[in-house]
Amino acid sequence: MMNTKIADKISTDTMTSADHARAMADYMSDGERRARALDNRGPIKLDATGKLDPAILESYWRHGFYVFENIIDAEELAELRADVERVLEGAPSSPGGQLDSNGRSAAGGAFKRPSYRFAKPLSDPLGGTDINKGRHPVEMLGPTPPDDAPEWTVSNLAGNLQLMDSALRLYGHPGLLAVAEAVHGADFVPYNEVTFIKEPGLGPSVAWHQDGTTHWDAPDWDHGAHGYNSMAQLYPSTPGNGVWVLPGSHKLGKVDFKKLVAQCGSDRIEGAVPMVCDAGDVFITNRQLAHGSFANSSPDRRVTLNAGIFPRRRILGVTATKLDDTVVTYDADLVHERSRMIAIGIDARRQRFPDEASYRYQPLAGEEAENRWNEHTRQSVVKDYNVRDFYI
Numbered sequence: 103m104m105n106t107k108i109a110d111k112i113s114t115d116t117m118t119s120a121d122h123a124r125a126m127a128d129y130m131s132d133g134e135r136r137a138r139a140l141d142n143r144g145p146i147k148l149d150a151t152g153k154l155d156p157a158i159l160e161s162y163w164r165h166g167f168y169v170f171e172n173i174i175d176a177e178e179l180a181e182l183r184a185d186v187e188r189v190l191e192g193a194p195s196s197p198g199g200q201l202d203s204n205g206r207s208a209a210g211g212a213f214k215r216p217s218y219r220f221a222k223p224l225s226d227p228l229g230g231t232d233i234n235k236g237r238h239p240v241e242m243l244g245p246t247p248p249d250d251a252p253e254w255t256v257s258n259l260a261g262n263l264q265l266m267d268s269a270l271r272l273y274g275h276p277g278l279l280a281v282a283e284a285v286h287g288a289d290f291v292p293y294n295e296v297t298f299i300k301e302p303g304l305g306p307s308v309a310w311h312q313d314g315t316t317h318w319d320a321p322d323w324d325h326g327a328h329g330y331n332s333m334a335q336l337y338p339s340t341p342g343n344g345v346w347v348l349p350g351s352h353k354l355g356k357v358d359f360k361k362l363v364a365q366c367g368s369d370r371i372e373g374a375v376p377m378v379c380d381a382g383d384v385f386i387t388n389r390q391l392a393h394g395s396f397a398n399s400s401p402d403r404r405v406t407l408n409a410g411i412f413p414r415r416r417i418l419g420v421t422a423t424k425l426d427d428t429v430v431t432y433d434a435d436l437v438h439e440r441s442r443m444i445a446i447g448i449d450a451r452r453q454r455f456p457d458e459a460s461y462r463y464q465p466l467a468g469e470e471a472e473n474r475w476n477e478h479t480r481q482s483v484v485k486d487y488n489v490r491d492f493y494i
C-alpha cells in the first residue's frame with residue numbers, strides 16, 4: 103500500500119525525520135512482507151565438489167538478488183565492525199579536510215584515491231543530478247535533519263581492501279567466491295570495493311538507479327552483462343536503512359525511472375522490496391536491477407561492505423568510460439594485476455582461519471607464492487589497488 107498522502111502534504115523543507123518515517127511506514131511494512139515471501143534466502147549450499155546448489159542460482163537469476171544467511175560469524179563480525187570504527191574515527195570532519203575530529207592527521211590520506219565520501223545528513227546527493235553519468239534521474243524525498251545534526255556524515259569508504267585487513271580476509275571467503283564462480287564462471291574478475299554507511303537519522307538516500315553503464319546495447323546483452331555486487335551486512339538491514347530493489351528488473355533493460363516514479367506518484371516505487379537481513383548475512387545483487395535506498399530516518403545504523411564481481415568476457419579488451427568520464431581499456435595485464443587482490447585475499451584469510459578450506463581461484467592458480475599476504479604485498483599490490491578498479 104502506497105502512503106503518498108502524508109508526504110504530499112508536508113513540504114520537504116519542513117519534513118522532519120519522524121514525518122518521513124511516518125510517510126514510509128505502510129510502504130515499508132508491505133515491502134518487508136513481500137520480501138520475506140520470496141524464495142531467495144538461506145545459507146550458501148555447496149555440493150561435495152564445491153558447486154553451488156542449482157536452485158539458489160535459479161532463484162538468483164529469477165529475482166536478481168539472493169540473501170545468503172549466516173555467512174560471517176560473531177568473531178569475524180566483531181573484527182569487521184572494529185575496523186570500520188577505526189577507519190571512521192580517522193575521517194576528516196568535512197570533505198577534503200586534513201585532520202580528523204580529534205585534530206590528528208586524517209587516515210586514508212596515504213592513498214591516491216580519496217578514502218572517504220561525505221554527504222549532508224538525510225540528503226540525496228545524486229538524484230536528479232548529472233553526477234555518475236546522470237544514472238540517478240529522480241530526486242528522493244529528503245527530510246530536514248535535526249538541529250543538532252552534524253554538517254556532514256560519512257556516506258562511503260572507498261578501497262575497503264587497503265583500509266581494513268578484515269575486509270581483505272572476508273574478500274577471500276571460500277563460500278562467497280564459490281558463489282562468484284557459479285554465477286559468472288571460474289574466471290570471474292573483481293570490480294571495486296566500497297562501504298556504504300547509513301548512520302541512524304543521518305544516512306543519505308541513494309536515488310533509484312541501475313549500476314551498469316557499458317553493455318546495455320550489446321548484441322549479446324544478457325541478464326548478467328554488468329555483473330553483481332556482493333553486499334555484506336555488518337548490522338541488520340531493515341526497510342528503513344536498507345537497499346530496496348525491484349525484483350526481476352535486471353531482465354528489463356534500461357528502466358525509465360522518471361516515468362516509474364511519475365506513475366507511482368512518489369519515490370516509493372510500487373512492487374519494490376527491501377533487502378532485509380541480519381548482521382552477518384550477505385546479499386548478491388545484480389547490477390542491472392533497479393535499486394536505491396531512502397534517507398535513513400530510522401533509528402538503526404547500516405554498514406554494508408560491497409564487493410563487485412564481473413564475468414571476464416564483459417571486461418577483457420573492453421574500452422569503457424568511467425563514471426568520472428575517463429576512458430580506459432581493460433587489457434589482460436590490467437585484469438591480471440587487479441585480480442591479484444582475490445589471490446591475496448584468499449591468502450590473508452588462510453592465515454587468519456587456517457582450519458577453513460581455501461577457495462582456489464583458477465585464473466591465478468600456480469601464482470600463490472607471489473600472492474602471499476604480507477607487508478611486502480601490502481605495499482606493492484594492495485596499496486592503491488583501487489586505481490585499477492573496473493567500471494562497466
Ligand SMILES: O=C(O)CCC(=O)C(=O)O
Nearest residue numbers: 298308313331345395406
Ligand atoms: O547501499 C546503498 O544504500 C546503495 C547501494 C548501491 O546503490 C549500489 O551498490 O549500487
